[in-house]
Amino acid sequence: MATKTDVIVVGGGYAGVMAANRLTRRDDVTVTLVNPRPSFVERLRLHQLVGGSHDALVDYRDILGRDVRLLVDTVTRIDAAGRGVTLASGGTLGYDYLIYAVGSGSADPQVPGAAEFAYPIASLEDAQRLRPVVDAAPATATLTVVGAGPTGIETAAELAEGGRTVTLVCGGVLGPYLHPRGRRAVARRLAELGVTVVEGPGATVTAVTRDSVRLGDGRGLVSDVTIWTAGFGVPDLASRSGLSTDALGRLITDETLTSVDDVRVVAAGDSAAPSGLPYRMGCQSAVQLGPQAAETVLSRIAGEQPAPVDVGFVGQCISLGRQAGIVQLARRNDTATGLHLAGRSAGKIKELVVRQTVRQLASEARTPGARNLWFKDGQRQHLLRATRDENLATAER
Known part of the structure; x- marks a missing residue:
């Protein structure tokens, strides 16, 4: 009787689901996906959960x-030497290979008062806790969103479109990823929705109280509800398990997504740092890294050399309420260009992308490995060589 290869996938987000589905290409592989929730969370819709237009869950x-x-x-601990994991329920689970796809969440805010008085929105539980707080706030309440990345912009727009008074504190510039042209388009839409945008050198939050936000330039902003979207962190499972991580806690791997500590541990998604040069966190990279992590495992089972990671980007889609959005185009190496699409059509495209991402997961479940098309970044190898040369020169000095 043929021996089965047991693979555990830790984390059921975009990368974890894609990896688990891809692994089913082989009949002699048993796949167990360990996830703390019974439903898949559409993180791309958490701002909608807060605004009341979606529950952000998929069966x-x-x-x-x-x-x-x-x-x-x-999973509370990975025993790489013993090839097993400890579970919060008290049990253990053995594996032949493990794919580490624990994703990301809110970074622990270092700003005084933020942990106590501000509400994060990076996880399902965060958004579910915030929803009734927003609902219970008086119609005249001022809601302050801290952080002007995609999550902050989308949350501010969603709430403002619902009739709320919203202030968006950028901590610098609005939409730092965006090209200046795209940034101006976002600013115009937020102005139409009545969002007060606070940006510039003095717009860094220095303290949060129960009813205010203090800025670096000394200003104090009234804030009945403060929503924190500034920064992301990753779970510390890898570091707690004795595996090598980067400064943020992402598992350090080689270019095949294999842990530098153990050939049986492979990483994907936001929690992976291939060659110490991680990709931008988000589903655009996750849905590519997940299948490639699985292919690394499948190659090793077959006795073949895994292929190096190959990821490309097309841009960034941001919803600006339910009626509009922006599609910021980018080069394959994730550098924004001067081209963008804004308005109702861009809002429809963003909604289509969100729906299509779920369909992509389902498609991989039905026919694993059938779809592999993506625009790849041909510049990564040049960047890796430059980084290695710089590190070598530093070491020689």
């Missing part, structure tokens, strides 16, 4: 391959 039965076993639990 795993709709997106997981039928041969993937879903275990609703949390």
Whole structure:
């Protein structure tokens, strides 16, 4: 009787689901997906959950391959030497290979009062806690969103479109990823929605109280509800398990997404740092890294050399309420260009992208490995060589 290869995927986000589904290409592989929640969370819709227009949940039965076993639990420790994991429920689980796809969440805010008085929005539980707070706030309440990346912009726009008084504190510039042309388009839309945008050198938050936000230039802003979207962190599972991580806590891997500590541990998504040069956090990279992590495992099972990671970007889509959005185009190396699409058509494209991402997960479940098209970044190898040369020169000095 043929021996089965047991693979555990830790984390059921975009990367984890894609990896688990891709692994089912081989009949002699058993796949267990360990995730703390029984439903898939559409992180791209968490701002909608807060605004009341979506629950941001998808049934795993709709997106997981039928041969993937879903275990609703949390991995508390990885024993790489013993090839096993400890579960929060008290049990243990052995593996032949492990894919580390724990994703990302809110970074621990270092600003005084932020942890106590501000509400994060990076996880399902965060958004679910915030929703009733927003609903209970008086119609005249001022809601302050801290952080002007995609999550902050989308949250501010969603709430403002719902009739709320919203201040968006940028901590610098509005939409730092965006090209200046795209940034101006976002600013115009936010102005139409009545959002007060606070940006510039003095717009860094220095303290949060129950009813205010203090800025670096000494200003104090009234804030009945403060929503914190500034910065992302990753779970510390890898570091707690004795595996090598970068400064943010992402698992350090080589270019095949294999841990530098253990050939049986492979990483994908926001929690991976290939060659110490991680990709931008988000589903655009996650849906590419997940299948490639699985292919690394499948190659090793077949006795073949895994291929190096190959990821490309097309831009960034941001919804600006339910009626508008912006599609910022980018080069494959994730550098924004001067081209963008804004308005109602861009809003429809963003909604289509969100829906299509879920369909992509389901497609991988039905026919794993059938779709591999993506615009790849041909500049990464040049960047890696330049970084290695710089590190070598530094070491020689």
